Amino acid sequence: MTEKDSRSTAEKLRLFRSLFSGLEHVYGTYDSASGRAYQVKEFVTDAVLLAHLKGKQPYGVYLLTGEVTRAVVADFDTEDLAPPLDVIAGARHYGISCYLESSKSRGYHVWSFADGNGVNAAKARAVFRHILCEIGLPKTEVFPKQDRIPTGSGSYGNFIHAPLFGGLVPRGRTVFLNVDDGSLRPYADQWAVLQNVELMSESLLDDLIEVNEIPVGMDPIPDKKTSLGVFLPLPGSLPPCARRMLSEGVTAYQRDSCFRLAVSLRKVGLPYDLAMATLLEWSQKNRPLEGKRIITRIEVQAQTAGAYLNQYQGCGCDHHAVQPFCDPVCTLFQKRESQAETASRPVNETDATAGKGLDK
Numbered sequence: 001m002t003e004k005d006s007r008s009t010a011e012k013l014r015l016f017r018s019l020f021s022g023l024e025h026v027y028g029t030y031d032s033a034s035g036r037a038y039q040v041k042e043f044v045t046d047a048v049l050l051a052h053l054k055g056k057q058p059y060g061v062y063l064l065t066g067e068v069t070r071a072v073v074a075d076f077d078t079e080d081l082a083p084p085l086d087v088i089a090g091a092r093h094y095g096i097s098c099y100l101e102s103s104k105s106r107g108y109h110v111w112s113f114a115d116g117n118g119v120n121a122a123k124a125r126a127v128f129r130h131i132l133c134e135i136g137l138p139k140t141e142v143f144p145k146q147d148r149i150p151t152g153s154g155s156y157g158n159f160i161h162a163p164l165f166g167g168l169v170p171r172g173r174t175v176f177l178n179v180d181d182g183s184l185r186p187y188a189d190q191w192a193v194l195q196n197v198e199l200m201s202e203s204l205l206d207d208l209i210e211v212n213e214i215p216v217g218m219d220p221i222p223d224k225k226t227s228l229g230v231f232l233p234l235p236g237s238l239p240p241c242a243r244r245m246l247s248e249g250v251t252a253y254q255r256d257s258c259f260r261l262a263v264s265l266r267k268v269g270l271p272y273d274l275a276m277a278t279l280l281e282w283s284q285k286n287r288p289l290e291g292k293r294i295i296t297r298i299e300v301q302a303q304t305a306g307a308y309l310n311q312y313q314g315c316g317c318d319h320h321a322v323q324p325f326c327d328p329v330c331t332l333f334q335k336r337e338s339q340a341e342t343a344s345r346p347v348n349e350t351d352a353t354a355g356k357g358l359d360k
């Protein structure tokens with residue numbers, strides 16, 4: 001019996017409800033023949049959730065209850081994976097974990113879940129808007145679509161289709177995809193993913209809002225100058241090889257070079273959007289040999305997202321893309337030289353040196 005099989009229906013329902021809940025007296029659904037979406041003014045009972053999981057009737061959740069939401073979702077209507085991956089990398093830069101779902105017909109949802117009984121929707125939306133603006137996607141639809149539902153307004157906001165609709169799961173839709181191993185395939189055990197989601201806290205949102213001066217309660221206008229290719233002063237110092245690669249461009253191994261540069265930019269604290277802008281600017285300096293083309297925007301995005309999604313720390317000193325730009329003035333170079341010299345020294349010479357030290 002697999003781990004998946006060992007979970008009872010009651011456990012699955014509890015877990016599903018803990019993540020995909022909001023208003024309890026209304027939900028959304030759609031007619032699978034016509035695709036027409038509509039509202040059902042009935043309680044979200046276990047039977048409703050079970051019908052969804054078994055593929056009988058889809059369930060759409062109204063996330064917003066008053067001023068609180070249990071999740072935030074960025075909605076992408078196209079099959080281009082770069083934008084949702086950019087959001088995931090951008091959110092991770094701020095310590096927010098996101099989960100990529102293939103939505104019901106085409107496109108993707110990027111989910112982030114709140115801890116406790118939910119977080120303030122205006123704050124969560126403001127932080128997500130900030131991330132979307134930073135990566136140049138300010139018009140992306142975010143659920144919940146409102147900051148609050150005024151009491152007695154009679155409005156419910158907008159519902160979003162919940163994942164794991166039984167009728168679509170076998171087709172690889174409405175399932176969570178593995179971003180971390182780079183395969184982007186559905187996780188074999190979807191329930192394990194739900195069981196282990198990392199939750200976003202309101203205190204984290206408060207910190208991000210304060211530190212980054214994010215306006216709450218309005219959609220900030222993106223600063224095109226900082227989103228599109230302006231090389232701002234770096235908050236730390238890059239190694240000499242990276243500085244040379246950035247200023248001169250490269251003639252070979254553009255993707256590897258882009259990845260190594262993105263790692264260096266991440267390590268000195270450059271936000272993801274500025275790293276993207278910097279590397280797009282850098283790509284235009286490249287002079288590929290033998291009639292090869294310059295690395296494309298999508299390729300730059302893929303390499304940058306890879307560097308920002310993972311926590312590679314090495315400088316890539318021995319990498320064929322980096323070696324031609326290595327500079328002996330680098331302190332790391334000097335340290336490596338001295339270590340190599342010590343390692344190659346004859347044993348008796350090392351002993352003699354050690355002995356002299358002890359005689360003093």
Ligand code: SF4
Pocket residue numbers: 239240241242315316317318322323325326327328330331332333334
């Ligand atoms: S040793 Fe060379 S390759 Fe490594 S960080 Fe320094 S300059 Fe770059």
